[in-house]
Amino acid sequence: MSVDVLLPSPVPVRFVAEDGTPVQPPTGYQVPEEDRLLEAYRRMVVGRRFDRQATALTKQGRLAVYPSSRGQEACQIAGVLALREDDWLFPTYRDSVALVSRGLDPVEVLTLLRGGWHCGYDPAATRVAPQCTPLATQTIHAVGMADALRRKNESGVVMAFIGDGGTSEGDFHEALNYAAVLHAPVVFFVQNNKYAISVPLAKQSAAPALAYKGIGYGIRSEQVDGNDLVAVLSVLTAAVEHARTGGGPFLVEAHTYRMDPHTNADDAGRYRDKGEVEQWEAADPLARLETYLRERGALDAAAVDAAHQAAEEFAARVREEMNADPKADPFELFEHVFAEATPQLREQRALLASELED
Structure with a gap:
């Protein structure tokens, strides 16, 4: 296989600039259908509201801990939309929004973060593995599942979410090697939010981009603007199709940002300054997609209001159910x-x- 085929784009793939205006994407990627983008917008609005509600629940003592994914909604939602119902998702502890978007009951999703002894949902029924707290261990499990699907002649694909910190773990590299050797139908989706708790990316890796870590193992790789939902959905759709049609594993790195602290127990002000956060907030993935869709005439004020109303109703249900004491x-x-x-x-x-x- 030619090395050129494995290389990611020299700069992250993007379709939409920070101000919501379209840009010319690289050759080979297609703009997702309008109905998929509208569905993504609705899910992002609900996901953002759910994330805010879960954060509030920690302050009320209803959750033991909550790792927010505010600012990473484009990654969370696009990852789910790129999969079919018979595909598998292997999430990290920060991917609650993705699980809710997948259709899992929000109270079940929050069971682990509430202090329960199990993950709260049935992995076999939902095709969602338990949210993984140890860094990168789920990547090896994901490859094992992908190989099992291949051996059973099933068409399912596995997507493993992982953070930038997880790519520094040995499990991640073992998973890449294992996946490549087995030609497993698995997509490794790295949400590079720039910090492994307090450790910045520059102190984790000297690679020009984390996407380049796939090349040494013979894995097709790509990097994408993780705050551009249009680009992330396009790239992940292509990656999943590559894996599903026998192309083997695929590694995608999304450049995004964790706007909130690592968890509610973290003080992010100790290791990053306010200006950096404000710079990334200006690239908010939700606002960017909304502007893009409005400019195309695909989204109007009524649709925006309806999405936010649905999000409020969703949050109210989460509050009501989480305020009931669990039966232990x-x-x-x-x-x-x-x-x-x-x-x-x-x-x-x-x-x-x-x-x-x-």
Whole structure:
């Protein structure tokens, strides 16, 4: 395979500038259909509102922690829209908006962040793996699933979300190598939001772009403006089609920005300045897409109002359901630990039962 085929574009692919005006994209990429862009806009509005609501729930003590993805909605929504229902998604802990957009119940999505012992939803039924907190471990799992689909002659594709920090982990490189050797139908989607908690990208990698990390493993790669929904959806659609039609794995790096702190427990002001945040807020992916669609005559004030009304109704339902105290069974502590309970486990369970009776 020619190295030129593997190389990403020299600059991130984009269709829409920060001010919402169209630009000429590179050859080979198509503007997504208008109805897909309108659906993406509606989902981005709901996703942004859900993210704000989840952040508020942490302040109310209803969530133990919440990693916001505000500013990364173009990545979250485009990743979901590029997949079919029979495809698999392997998310990180920051991808709650993507899971909600995929159609998962928001309360189930927030179960893990609430402090539950399980992910809250059925991975087999939803084709969404548990949100992964350890960096990059889900990438190897994703490759295993993709290889399983291939061996079963299923047409499904797997998409593994990962952050820039995760690309510094050995698991990520093992996954790339494994995927390339097996020719697995998997798309690695790197949301490069410029920080691994407080560590800036320049202290993580000397590569000209993280997309170049795929070349050494023989993987087609691309980089895209992660705040341009039109571009991200176009590139991911092409990447998924490449994997689905037997082309093997594909690596996409989206250049975006985490507008909020790493989590509600983080003070981002300690490692980045206000001017940097304001610069990226001016490139807000939601505002950019809205302006683009309005200028094309595809979106009017009524449609915008309807999208925001739907988002408010969605947030109200999340609030109502999350304000109800969860029904916790303390004996769940002893379930799914061993196939057959050990004597020690049975002893501990009996001790808890005795204490609860007193």
